Amino acid sequence: MIRATYIVETPCPIAEVAAMMAGEQSAGTFVRVEGESDALRARFGAKVIATEEIGRSESPSLRSAWAERRGLTGPRGIYRVVIGYPEENVGVNLPVLASVVAGNLFDLGEVTGLKLTDIQLTPEYRDRYDLPRVGIAGTRASASVRGRPLFGTIIKPNIGLSPQEIADLVARLCEAGADFVKDDEIAGTHPHAPVDARIRAVMDPVRRHRDRTGKLVMVAFNITDDTDAMRRHADLLAAEEGTCAMVSLNWAGLSAVQSLRRHTPLAIHGHRNGFGGMGRHPLLGLGVRAYQALYRLAGIDHMHVHGMGGKFSDLDEDVTEAARHCLAPMGAGEDRVMPVFSSGQWAGTLPHTLAQVGSDDLMFLSGGGIMAHPSGPAAGLASLRQAHEAATLDVPLPEFARTRRELAEALAKFGAKG
Structure with missing residues (x-):
């Protein structure tokens, strides 16, 4: 039933x-x-x-x-x-x-x-639908991350850069130690930066970084389009040794996402932009559990849940519920998906996030917290790793930052929230 x-x-x-x-x-x-x-x-x-x-x-x-x-x-x-x-x-x-x-x-x-x-749903009925092809374990293996969240960022400016400018930025982020980089949801196949040109340009430095260091940074290219076009973009991305395709779930739709899942082994990074129009009113639309259940049946691997204390309207308990639902199995098989935190996130919001979710199995994306760090993106990423270490040791951030310059700079820049 x-x-x-x-x-x-x-x-x-x-x-x-x-x-x-x-x-x-x-x-x-x-x-x-x-x-x-x-x-x-x-x-x-x-x-x-x-x-x-x-x-x-x-x-x-x-x-x-x-x-x-x-x-x-x-x-x-x-x-x-x-x-x-x-x-x-x-x-x-x-x-x-x-x-x-x-x-x-x-x-x-x-x-x-x-x-x-x-x-x-009953577990048996759930497993008759599509399952993630990559999921949490596959995402960790692909990005070579164990024992902590995946840390990453969003390409900014989100629109207006040429394919080569985007590739140069991604190269810098690879060198800075990012695990994950993604397109913004409004980045499509623009005349000034078509998605196929972006894929070819960006994957070149990503592969070179892998060949030199052994780490293949996961880049989520926004391939949102009609179903046939998404399949073509996914095929090119796989041929270029990419690992992740991002889709704006609400505007592609359940059937298109399901068709893409069946077509490609790539991780599908589900972006829920527009969900506020479905879920923000307490007496209209879909709650986050119902919404996520439907798209999990389409076989996505990652799901955006917004962020704690971020720039959007979500209460922390709303974000927590969404993340925990991602991490709870719906079927008998392995069908958990990786929750993706974003929107105003930085080192100061990480300990509370980890405490609320109760798991390291998450992706923590920090735009300004990385790109606007006073000492640059590498220091921004270092501040996130330091914040995670502090949370693991149950040490308040201000105390931990006394001997960690990057974390101290982040607290001074963005406001101590330890």
Whole structure:
């Protein structure tokens, strides 16, 4: 059974609304139709597993013409609703699964707020979908990193540089000790820097660095495009000995990401830009667990979760929940994905991040914290490694920084948050 959890605001009796939701998304509609036998409903009908009132609202969070026509404008209840859908209703079909657990539910007149917060699958059913091809262990092996997070950065300026200028910057970051470098989400196949030209230009110094040092820095090229183009970009990237393709998940879509997964052995770096439009409102859209579950079924290897104390709107508990969900298995096989922290991260935010997540299995991307470090990118990366050492030893950052110049400079520049 596929269990979906919702938060629902409604002025109507919740038992009726939940039953209507289950019917709408399975074997029923607003009125019983010819052929809708009891046997059919028993086999294919969704079941309401639980309803629980968790709050009240004095006014509707969202307008409903249906409710307004009936004068239902006063106080309403907020409920947690769990519905079970038969796996047989979906088979193995990711877009249909998304349609079943979400679909038209957001548009129902009886609800003035609805958010899909979680999707839980049996391990056996989960493993019928795509798994990561690289995952956490493969990412660590590829980047030659053990016993600590992967530290990296984002190419800045994020747009406007020529392929050769980007290659020169990546060469500097390789020399500085970066484990991972990625394109920004708005970097596409620009006329001034087409993605194929970027791949060829950048992979040359990356390979030379590998040949000289034995370390192959993982570079995530943003290949977001139509499905056929993404396949071509992935093929070129693999031919150039690259290891990672970045995709803007929401704008490529579930099916395109799934198709790319089946086409390439490269690590797929999932960027969730645009998720705020789906998840930021407490009574509309998708919660992070439901969102991540769907894209994990598409077989991605890395998932952006934003950052602690960063520049975006996320609460630390939201980021923690997202990261822990990435690191929790959904299936019987190894299907965990590496959480990626970014947005205003630096050495001072790392200890709190590690404490909240409870694991080193993460990617910690620091733009300004590396690129704007007073002594340069190498010192910025050193400050992150020093902050990790301090956290491992449970030593406050200001104390640890007394004998670590790079960390001390980072604290002075960005503000001590040890």
